[in-house]
Amino acid sequence: MLKPFDDSGSELDALYSVEPRSNGFDLIVESRGGSDHGPNAARNSEYAPALEQHLTRMGALGMVLDDLQVASSIAMKLPELDRRVSLDKFPLPLALSPATDVRELRHSIGRASAAFGRTDGSDRGNRTKRMRLRMQWPGAAGMTVNAIERMLWRPIAPATDVQPTDDPRELQKRVAQATAHIRAAAKRGTVQPPPGQTTPPKASGTLSRFVRDPNVIAWVLNEAAGNCEICRHAAPFLRAGGEPFLEVHHVRPLGDGGPDTVDNAVACCPNCHRQLHHDRNRDTLRQNAIASIARLRDYPLTATADTVTPATTVIL
């Protein structure tokens, strides 16, 4: 018997065990007992949230609740058929899904459990008896008890479908996906920092970069004379060698088919550069730059190359 973990990785005070079957497994839920205040220490005080969590996870995996049995010591003296209970609001077998109202289902299981106590005169009114949930799930075939337990009880890993990538474009897409995961977790109050990578792997030979002409860069920087051509402010700092720090941006990025020529290149401060790439109104900013800087031409978008355009083109 083990205690499950909730989504945030905290252990729940509830005991469960698993018995594999040919077409699935049985999930045995230990009763809740004792009291927080009486002489007997509370036992399995988180019976309810743990049961809801199990139902949620089994729903996510599309399992079917075939049958529900009371498994208290008193019930176990009865033939199996007499231990079975039905649910008032859910037909059995019940296909669980992410849409299943697990709270209502948990309450329904509680009512069935309590009703059973009244008929055999024992355990009166206890809605949190030892129960056996007979789950049908072909995925359990060949899985060990341990593997099934881990599947049901391990903390849900953050966004496992969003893997690290060395491709900046792909990374940006995955950041958007991971953000959606994190916001969903925040709604449930279960945000956890991701483990990250202590030794991030290096990729080599997978990216192609454009070969750029240093003459174009030098000419544009000279033209800018130390001021950002977008916001017109002086470069934010000087390089070690005393040159003003400005970056050279392609108004039509090379990856979108733009040329590496001075009529497509603008010198800008790091803030303006990031803004040209990432501002929600970047298309307008681009048009404004073309309208206000006489040498610039409006090159058409001719390609969405898989070649990477770095978000910042840091020069020299």
Ligand SMILES: [Zn+2]
């Ligand atoms: Zn600027």
Ligand SMILES: [Zn+2]
């Ligand atoms: Zn740029």
